[in-house]
Structures are given as C-alpha cells and as structure tokens.
Amino acid sequence: MKGRTVDETTPREPHDERPREVGGEPVAVPPSALGSERRPEDSESADSESDADSTPRPADTEPVAPFEPDTGPIPVQSPTAAHTAGTGSETVGDVPLGPAPVHWPQPEPTPPPAVDPLAAALGNASLLGIGYLLLRRRWLAVLAFLVTIGYLLVSALVVRNVFFHLVxxxxxxALAWHGWRIAAKSGQVPSPRRQRVIGVAAVLPVLVVVTLVRVDAAGIESDSDAARDGGDCDKSVAEVARLSFAHRLADPPLVARGEHATATCQRLAASAASLKTGLNGRHAALDQGFTGLAGLLKDEPAYDNVVRHVLDDFLAELPKRENCEVADVTQWLRDHRPEGDLLGRAADVVPGLQPKALLSCADSLLARQSLQPALTRYKSLVAMYPNHELTPRAKEGAQKAQWAIELAAVRSALGTSTGRPRYCDAAPPYTAAPPHAPPGRAYVAGSSEFTARLPAGWVVDDVANATVVLCVGPSGEGSVAKSCPYIEIGGLRRRSTVSFHRIAVPVRAIELTSGRVLSDVTLEIGGATCPEFLNTSTVGDVKEKVVPTDADVHAAFAPLVSR
Structure with a gap:
C-alpha cells in the first residue's frame, strides 16, 4: 500500500484539549474521543510512517503538510465508544460497540411574559380574548372568541329575552376575572402603561359601538311606539323595518319586541280587512273582524288607539255604502253589539243610519220587483222603530209590497197555459182589488168562445183591474128551448122533429179580493130556434143548438159580472 510520508522533523501542532463550547455551554472532550476523529487518510499516514522507519526516504520526496486539527464542533461521546473509529463497529473483548449517540443540550423553556392584570382584564372584557393574547394564551383567546360569537348568534336568533342576554x-x-387571575401570577410589570392602553383600546370600541347601536335601536323603538300610540300601525311597522342585524346582536330583546309589534299590526290589518269586506253586508266577515279586534284589545291593551283608528275608518265608510249594505251591517251591529266601550260605540251609530237605510233599500227592491225582500225591510223598520218619522212611509211601502206579492201569486196561479187554470181550484186573494159589486169587471180564465162577445166594459185584460175572475169551461148541450117539425124537401118528403137546445157553459165566479167562490153554475145561453129552413143530413129526431145573439150572451153572463 502506498502511503504518504510525514516529516517527523516538523513538530506537530499540539492538539487543543481545552473544553469546547457546544450550544453556548462548555463541553469536556476526553482524549480518547479525539482518536475517533481520525480519518482514513490519517491511518494510511500512520502506516507510511511505520514503513519509513525501516526504509530510507528518498531525497526528492515532498514534505507533507503538517496535521491540521478539525475545528468543527466535537460531539460528546460516551467512554464505551472511545475505541470506535470510522463508520464500522468494532469489538473490545466480547462487548460489541456501535456508533455513539449524540446528546444535544435542550434549551430551557421561555417563561411567559409578565402582563398587567388590569390590562388583561380589560382585554378580556371586550369579549374578543385580547387579554389572552397578551398572555400568549392563543387557544384560550380563540375559544373565548368562538364562545362569544356563538352566544351572540343564539341570543340574536333563538333565545331573545332579557335574562339570556344578561348572561x-x-x-x-368571567373572562375579565380569569384574565386578571392569570396575569397576577405572571409577575410584576415595571411599566404597565403600554399594556393598559392596549386593554383600553380593545374594550373601548366594543363599548362605544354597542352603546351607539343600542341607542339607535331604542330611538327606532320609540318612533315605532309613537306611531302606534298615534293610531298609525303602518308607520309603526315601517319603523321596525329599520332594525338591522347589528341591532339583533346588540339588543335582541328590543328586536323581539319590534317583531312582536309587527305581528300585532299584521293581526290588526287582517281584522281591518275583514271589516272592510263586511261593509258589503257579509255577516261572517263582520263577525271575524270584530272578534279579531276584541281579541287584540284583550291581548295588547296598548294598541287601543290603533283599534280606535281602524273602527273610525269602518264607521266613516259605512254611510257611503249602498243602502241595502248599510241596512245589513246595521242590522248585524244591532243583533251582535260588540263588547266594551271602545268597540261598543259601533252599535251607537245604528239608530241614526238604519231607518233611512231600511226604507231606501226596501223602495229600491220594490222597484226591482224583489217583493219579499222589500216587504221584509219595510216590516223590520215598522217593528224596530214604530215611532220613527219614516215609519208611516214604511207601512205604505209594506202594503204595496204585500199587494204586489198577492198579485204575483194570482198571476202565477192563473198561468198562461191552456186548460183549466190552477187558480180556479185554489184562488189566492188579492186584497188590493175592490170587493165585487156592480158594475163589476171580469177577468176570464179558460174558454173565451162566448166571453169574447161580452161588452168591453165588462171584461178586462189585466187581472189587477178586475173584481171577479170567471173560470169558463167548454160549452155543451143545455136544456131544450123549443122543438119544431120539419118536412124534407124533395124526395120522400119525410117528417122530422128538431129539438133546439140552449148552450150550456160551466162558469165559476171567484171574487178577486178574497179568493172566495161567488158562484159555481152552468149558464144556459138561449137564442133563435126553428128557422124556416134547416140543413141536416139526419132524418128523424134531430138535436140542434140555438143560435144566440150578443144580447143572449150578455143576458146569460150579466148576473155574474154586474150583480
């Protein structure tokens, strides 16, 4: 292995074994720990140095740079890891050794800041959790804010009474007290002025805004009450409509009172509408309207002026209505006098309006041939106001209506169809007709074969002008007036006897004024008999009718018409 040579003549720099600072604290480094910082290159150098001791170093070998110690931070290692080098694990005896763990020192927790108790109390009194923010209690601030918002919404929309709002x-x-208590434990603040300014800046706008909104709401309520006391419910409702959601949050009970006032005015408007409908004479609407007003006065005595205003409008409109409508309304007020002094005065107008309305209504009904309703109105006026100045006219009208009803009944019984009229069997009286007496006037019902030949002064076309009704049936054969012999001309010249019979006419005379039957007879009308020549195809005894003249007809009907 080729290694670097180290000049042993160059003195090594002494290794600094003084305590190092790690994280701002001195750390003692044992000498054995320094050995673990050797690099592989250092091991090779060490091998080379051992070879250099036995082998002469060439003269041209370049000197190796002196050892420079690592100036980086030295981790603290346990004594058991002092023999560990490189990255692999080594064994000392039978004990395996691994990489030594590094223990970094933990910083001490920062103590909470000192907060003035008054500042914290003022900040929390704003209901926004500002005091908790000064105390670095953020979660408490958020919780306080959410509880406040939730409570305001419930108070404004659900439970809108004074006691719930006082909570x-x-x-x-409670928030102010809790903030004071926590701040009192945080230590003394040398200069609390800045924190107190923050607390005041938090609570003062809330107080100002709430106060201004409540004052505005109180002004609106005052205007609404003034309009109500003046009898103007529409203006009262218009004032209540000015209340906004901000007023709901600041003063829910006041808004609830305003909504109740609106509901009361709507209830009053419904009663007023019923009374207006009742002006047409509809008794059900009148009953509904006055019942509604009576119930409202019982539940809301403060609305007496508004009720009086509605009643005044009703009574002012009543005389302007059509006479029959006034008659119907006043009759209802007379029969169903409202209770109480306020509503009872509606019945006080009846004597001044009802008589004239009844008479005028009856006259108009009579003119339109509404006979029975007209008679009812006349009779009502006579019965309820016997001493009133209009009563004589009502009596006359009642008589006319009664006669008109009777005449209508007679005409209906006579009918227009052919055949025997119903009147002939059940004659209703017509009391307006004079009693039957000469010179009478007859109205003929039934066959007009011979009655058409009566004088014009005897018979009338309109039963209203008659004194008697003649129910005339079809003519038949009466008694024999005369029998005459006849000889057939030409032929066998046979002889025949011809009997000439009077004409039989059944007649029932009924007095018109009473409907009673004056007579029920069969009139026999005579006439000419035994003419010189007679055309007949019958041989033997023959029956023929007489040939009446007008005088004969008059003579037959005279007893029934002119007696």
Whole structure:
C-alpha cells in the first residue's frame, strides 16, 4: 500500500484539549474521543510512517503538510465508544460497540411574559380574548372568541329575552376575572402603561359601538311606539323595518319586541280587512273582524288607539255604502253589539243610519220587483222603530209590497197555459182589488168562445183591474128551448122533429179580493130556434143548438159580472 510520508522533523501542532463550547455551554472532550476523529487518510499516514522507519526516504520526496486539527464542533461521546473509529463497529473483548449517540443540550423553556392584570382584564372584557393574547394564551383567546360569537348568534336568533342576554355580561365579567387571575401570577410589570392602553383600546370600541347601536335601536323603538300610540300601525311597522342585524346582536330583546309589534299590526290589518269586506253586508266577515279586534284589545291593551283608528275608518265608510249594505251591517251591529266601550260605540251609530237605510233599500227592491225582500225591510223598520218619522212611509211601502206579492201569486196561479187554470181550484186573494159589486169587471180564465162577445166594459185584460175572475169551461148541450117539425124537401118528403137546445157553459165566479167562490153554475145561453129552413143530413129526431145573439150572451153572463 502506498502511503504518504510525514516529516517527523516538523513538530506537530499540539492538539487543543481545552473544553469546547457546544450550544453556548462548555463541553469536556476526553482524549480518547479525539482518536475517533481520525480519518482514513490519517491511518494510511500512520502506516507510511511505520514503513519509513525501516526504509530510507528518498531525497526528492515532498514534505507533507503538517496535521491540521478539525475545528468543527466535537460531539460528546460516551467512554464505551472511545475505541470506535470510522463508520464500522468494532469489538473490545466480547462487548460489541456501535456508533455513539449524540446528546444535544435542550434549551430551557421561555417563561411567559409578565402582563398587567388590569390590562388583561380589560382585554378580556371586550369579549374578543385580547387579554389572552397578551398572555400568549392563543387557544384560550380563540375559544373565548368562538364562545362569544356563538352566544351572540343564539341570543340574536333563538333565545331573545332579557335574562339570556344578561348572561353575556356575566360572561364578559368571567373572562375579565380569569384574565386578571392569570396575569397576577405572571409577575410584576415595571411599566404597565403600554399594556393598559392596549386593554383600553380593545374594550373601548366594543363599548362605544354597542352603546351607539343600542341607542339607535331604542330611538327606532320609540318612533315605532309613537306611531302606534298615534293610531298609525303602518308607520309603526315601517319603523321596525329599520332594525338591522347589528341591532339583533346588540339588543335582541328590543328586536323581539319590534317583531312582536309587527305581528300585532299584521293581526290588526287582517281584522281591518275583514271589516272592510263586511261593509258589503257579509255577516261572517263582520263577525271575524270584530272578534279579531276584541281579541287584540284583550291581548295588547296598548294598541287601543290603533283599534280606535281602524273602527273610525269602518264607521266613516259605512254611510257611503249602498243602502241595502248599510241596512245589513246595521242590522248585524244591532243583533251582535260588540263588547266594551271602545268597540261598543259601533252599535251607537245604528239608530241614526238604519231607518233611512231600511226604507231606501226596501223602495229600491220594490222597484226591482224583489217583493219579499222589500216587504221584509219595510216590516223590520215598522217593528224596530214604530215611532220613527219614516215609519208611516214604511207601512205604505209594506202594503204595496204585500199587494204586489198577492198579485204575483194570482198571476202565477192563473198561468198562461191552456186548460183549466190552477187558480180556479185554489184562488189566492188579492186584497188590493175592490170587493165585487156592480158594475163589476171580469177577468176570464179558460174558454173565451162566448166571453169574447161580452161588452168591453165588462171584461178586462189585466187581472189587477178586475173584481171577479170567471173560470169558463167548454160549452155543451143545455136544456131544450123549443122543438119544431120539419118536412124534407124533395124526395120522400119525410117528417122530422128538431129539438133546439140552449148552450150550456160551466162558469165559476171567484171574487178577486178574497179568493172566495161567488158562484159555481152552468149558464144556459138561449137564442133563435126553428128557422124556416134547416140543413141536416139526419132524418128523424134531430138535436140542434140555438143560435144566440150578443144580447143572449150578455143576458146569460150579466148576473155574474154586474150583480
């Protein structure tokens, strides 16, 4: 093996065996540990030096540079590893030796900084965990901040009452106390002014912002209450709509009161809408509206002015409605007087509005031939206000309506179809007609074969102008007026006897005003008999009808019409 030669005449630099500093601390290095720092090249040099002792060194051999010790950090090794060299393991006796572990010294933990207790308390009182940040307790700061945010959200959106909101103040006090306690153990701060400024800078903006938001919310609530007390629920709701999410966080109970005010106004608006619908005379809507107002007054006495405003609008609109609608509404108010002084005054307007409305409604119904409703209105006015100045007119109207109803019943019974009218068997009275007396006026129902020949003054076309109704049936054969012999002309000149019969007409006379039957007879109308010539195809006894003149017809019907 070829090795480097070392000039032994050059004195070696002494190895510095003084204690080294590792990581700022002195470390003692045993001499045996230095041997483990030999490099392979040093081993070869050592072999070469041993060969040089026996072999003369040539004169031209270059001198080897003197040994330069490694100035890097020297690891501390255990005594058992002092004989270890290179990277392989060696054995000393029967004990195997491995690479020596390196023990680096650990730095001592940095003590927490000293924090002024007041600064820490003020920082934590902000609910943002600033005091924990001063104390280098970051996880506590994050936890405090998250708990605060969560509590604010629950307080703003779920549990919005005063007691739950006051717990937030207790939470701020607990954080301040905990920060003070931890800071008190951190040591005395020579100059706490800077830390206290930080604490004040943390809590003061929170207090200012919360105070300003709460003051703004209180102003909005005051404006809403003023609008409500003035009877303007719409303006009250508009004021509540100004509340934002910031107001929810700063004063949840106030926002809850605002939302309750909005719900109450919506409830009131529903009752007002029902009353407006009830102005058409719908009793169900009136009942719903007044029931809603009564319930709202019971639950929310502070809304009496708003209820009064709604009722005033209702009562102001009522006289402007159509007469029949006013009559219906006032009738409901009369029958269902609302309870309480506030709502009860709605019934106080009834005497001033109802009589005129009833009369005007009945007149319009009568003009439209709505006879039964008109009669009902007239009778209601007479019954409820017997001494009112409009009562005589109502009585007259009721009589007219009653007559119109009776006349309609008579006309319906007479009908327009052919055949025997229903009136002839069950005649309804028409009390407006005068009693039947001469000179009577007849309305003919049934056959008009002979009644058409009556004088114009005897018969009328409209039953309303009649005094008697004649139910006339089809004519038939009456009694024999005269029998005459006849001889056939030409042929066998046979003899025949011809009987001339009067004309039989069944007639029922019914008095129009009472509907009673005056007479139920079969009239016999006479006439000319035994003409000089008679055309007939029958031989033997023959039956013929007389030939009545107008005078004959008049004479037959006169007792029924003019008696």
């Amino acid at each position: 937030l103040v207790l939470w701020a006090g």
